[in-house]
Amino acid sequence: MADIARLAGVSASTVSRALSGSPLIPEATSQRIRDLARQLNYKVNVGAANLRRRDVNTVGVMVLGDPMKAMSDPFLLSILGAVADALDSKGMNLLLSRIKTDDPEHLSTLVDSGQVGGLIVIGQLTWHDRLNHLAATGLPLVVWGACLPDAIYPVVGGDNLQGGYEATNHLIRQGCRRIAFFGDTQHPEVRLRHQGYARALAEAGLELDPRLHQAFLFGDTRIREVIDKWLDQGESFDAVFAASDVTAISIIGALGERGVAVPSQVKVVGYDDIAISAHLHPSLSSVRQPTQTAGAALVELLLERMAGQPSRANMLPTELIRRESSA
Amino acid sequence: MADIARLAGVSASTVSRALSGSPLIPEATSQRIRDLARQLNYKVNVGAANLRRRDVNTVGVMVLGDPMKAMSDPFLLSILGAVADALDSKGMNLLLSRIKTDDPEHLSTLVDSGQVGGLIVIGQLTWHDRLNHLAATGLPLVVWGACLPDAIYPVVGGDNLQGGYEATNHLIRQGCRRIAFFGDTQHPEVRLRHQGYARALAEAGLELDPRLHQAFLFGDTRIREVIDKWLDQGESFDAVFAASDVTAISIIGALGERGVAVPSQVKVVGYDDIAISAHLHPSLSSVRQPTQTAGAALVELLLERMAGQPSRANMLPTELIRRESSA
């Protein structure tokens, strides 16, 4: 920057002001300096600027649930993409961080060491208490997940209750009576989807059979074993509502393996409407959540939080996408 | 840091040294300072340290091919995960950046402005020339893609020629004679896979019929139209080798829709062995590429490059995974 200043015959202050678009500098000077900078391929050192200005233009993002490992959930990655877009449009950077389960302080370190101004956590899993704890220390934090009443951190999430209700209701209207639920209700989001499921059953006067509830994590391979066991033992079920599309896809695979036809013998509805779901045969009915909106909302809430505004939640609408698997 | 120094009754230098584990400081002092820092929840400001030390512990990563948008390729994301792991194990940070097609200088800006020390580009697509151009300017850059002879940037990639050859050969041994190829050979990786395909056909004395070659991008919806057209017009084909699993899955979906059985009527092999492929019915045969190794290699080559060492390539072995779709 000193070079530019010398060549332009002005002081470093003027260069700094010109390059940051200060209105104090007349357009002519400003333009000359900018041209010079471009010629020399000069770019202001963001780190130094941040240090002096005492702020950061970077936020940390982490995706819970080993999402970038095998059989991770493409849905969470699509939220990641949306967050990246939203951050980008605000001129902010995204520091992608792995969760270190061996170092519980890892998250706050990122903020305390001044590397990021705040954190976006994608996927809540069973971390609710830990997240609440972190938020209580004043850590600027926002989470994609279920909107829990006792959350002191800002949350963005789909309307899981409604989503579960609609999916189940749809299956009931399609004539199903024995609807299985696949999903681990230890996860708040899944718990709400299950509540919606239970409510729809109740309204239709159908029994909530606990044997038809299987608590498996997204992508668990034991899904196949359960389906096999049910078929072997003649357990009666005419539909499955899965708490994620990857789970639903595994289920359909397992059913197909055993010669059970979807949707004619068993109907299936998933959750998240991941990209691939539309391209399968049978194509998968699913509950869609608005990912782009989610990304924008997460960033917005985080910026609010970083500006000291109070925590709030943002529940997004869901939409049932009917496809062949539940026809 | 000044606070810690005062409280510990030492100078800032000593604190700095203690906290960075300098062997100059005796263990006793060092420990006392560390304890104090923990009590006060003090963390060194990484930005300031970087500024002074004149280096960065962050590398920029970008994924080409709109990978975090709908119908993106899960394979590239799994490489992203592996890169994140590798970076993490070296204590480095990952700045995830979107590609801005409207701003071709965006990539170099990240480095020039001192935000990152180097770049990892995941997915080469048709960017070869642009990447070569960037590398020519001295930008520390490493790419996941095809190992092209004229690449001046370091490349890590699978052995696409071998992968394509093995997949095709496998189909031939399964008795297939009319093997279609789906993939856009404008992409260097796909071009090599196609060469492997062509070689296997040639060795078996089979005709390379250009009508059976469809150049579609990963996840293109027109795949379905082509399959429909072929079936309507009675085009004969008994196998499909797809240049990616997502393409293969779309193809199987389209075939299923038309009542064509896989593998009994048409056998299918994909590429990348994405997580979901094992869970489909029929499960998808695919060419696996070692993603964890890839992530580690990308980071290693980048660090070499940043240290001024000459560019080199690293071609990783592939492995054909035989599953039901080609049985």
Added chain:
DNA sequence: CTGAAAGCGCTAACAG
């Protein structure tokens, strides 16, 4: 409108 001066938080010579 512009420059001089101060200093963000830290590390690395250098001289004890």
Added chain:
DNA sequence: CTGTTAGCGCTTTCAG
């Protein structure tokens, strides 16, 4: 082993 000193590259008062 430790403290002093001098910046890293930038922005921002504060005085012109």
